[in-house]
Amino acid sequence: MEERLKKLGRFILTQLKKIALAIPVAVLLVALYVQCTKIGSNLMLETSGVKWYVSDDGATKDDIQAISNIVYKTLSEKGIDPSCFDVNIVLCNSTNEFLWKALVWDTNNQGITRHLFDNIVINKSSIKENKMDGFENSSLSDVVIHELCHIYLSKRLSHWDAYFMESWKNEGFCEYIAEHSTIGVENGLSLFLANDKSEIEKTDHIKTLYFYFTSRLKTDYLLGHKRVPFEEFVNTEYDEEALESEIRKDLMNEEYEYMP
Ligand SMILES: [Zn+2]
Numbered sequence: 144m145e146e147r148l149k150k151l152g153r154f155i156l157t158q159l160k161k162i163a164l165a166i167p168v169a170v171l172l173v174a175l176y177v178q179c180t181k182i183g184s185n186l187m188l189e190t191s192g193v194k195w196y197v198s199d200d201g202a203t204k205d206d207i208q209a210i211s212n213i214v215y216k217t218l219s220e221k222g223i224d225p226s227c228f229d230v231n232i233v234l235c236n237s238t239n240e241f242l243w244k245a246l247v248w249d250t251n252n253q254g255i256t257r258h259l260f261d262n263i264v265i266n267k268s269s270i271k272e273n274k275m276d277g278f279e280n281s282s283l284s285d286v287v288i289h290e291l292c293h294i295y296l297s298k299r300l301s302h303w304d305a306y307f308m309e310s311w312k313n314e315g316f317c318e319y320i321a322e323h324s325t326i327g328v329e330n331g332l333s334l335f336l337a338n339d340k341s342e343i344e345k346t347d348h349i350k351t352l353y354f355y356f357t358s359r360l361k362t363d364y365l366l367g368h369k370r371v372p373f374e375e376f377v378n379t380e381y382d383e384e385a386l387e388s389e390i391r392k393d394l395m396n397e398e399y400e401y402m403p
Contacts, residue, residue: 173260180244180262184233190215192228193291199236202270207234210273213284214291221320223295230294232263232287234270238277241266251348253278254286256293258302263290285323292317300377308377315358316376319366324356324403331356332401336391357387360401364390368399 184196188207193214195207215225235241238250245255245264253275254265267276268283275281296305296316305313318324324331334343334353343353361383365371371379393399 176246176260180233180257180260180264181231182244183240191226192230193225194231196231196233197236197270198240199234199270202234206270210270210284210287213273214287217284217288217321218291223292223320225291227298228291228294230261230263230291232265232290234265234283235267238267251351253281254290256290258294258297261294263287263294265290280324280327282323285321288321289317289323292320304377311354311358311361311383312377314355315360315362316366318355318359319362322403324359325352326356328401328403331360332394335360335387336394338387338391359403360390361386363401363403364393364399368393 181196184198186194187197187202187204188195188211190211193211195211197207218225233244235244241252241264242248242250245252245257245266247255250266252266254263256263265283265286266278268274268286269276270283273282273284275283275286293305293313296308296313299305300308326334331353335357342349344350361381362376364386365376365381366373390399394401
């Protein structure tokens, strides 16, 4: 019996030592990642809540300020106080830079939020023109607002509640606040009304764009058109198909006008 207890004691001690070693290693890796994200980028602007890091040599502080002004104006108009943030935004100037700084493989990503590190990494853009390169329907400010909204949701709900929120609500809310449309409205609405699965699921790319489009449409219908309170929107489990049918009906009857 005593021997067994000693064995158990030794086992627990070994495990504790492993954990004690893993913690500083994890902290070191996080610190390294945070630093790597900023390598080659200059801190170009610091506003209340946001530090803007840019690796595009052609952009001036005024160019970043102009983007920041649009972002702050839109958020304030929607009742979101930008000073509630404490984040770094890293604007990349090549897709490769984005892939290794954001730690993603998919070049279709326009931006990514790393909640744990308070970092937002944005894919290649033309800052002066406020345009995302390679994404004809996206402006840089839209994408920044979208990513900031993910952080806002984490703060307003809690990190875990935002994480486990249904994906269409989470992405839909961010698209709704950013007033961002992945596909043109006409195109998106005709796909939505036709509801032809073979067309919508033709490629993974179209499927993703359509998912973002309909997520925003459903959010706009509930929060904007039906005036559903935010908490109710978050806590209600909607039957997505029934909701989509209802929206189609109201669009056809012209009871609901979708005007991004
Ligand atoms: Zn998103």
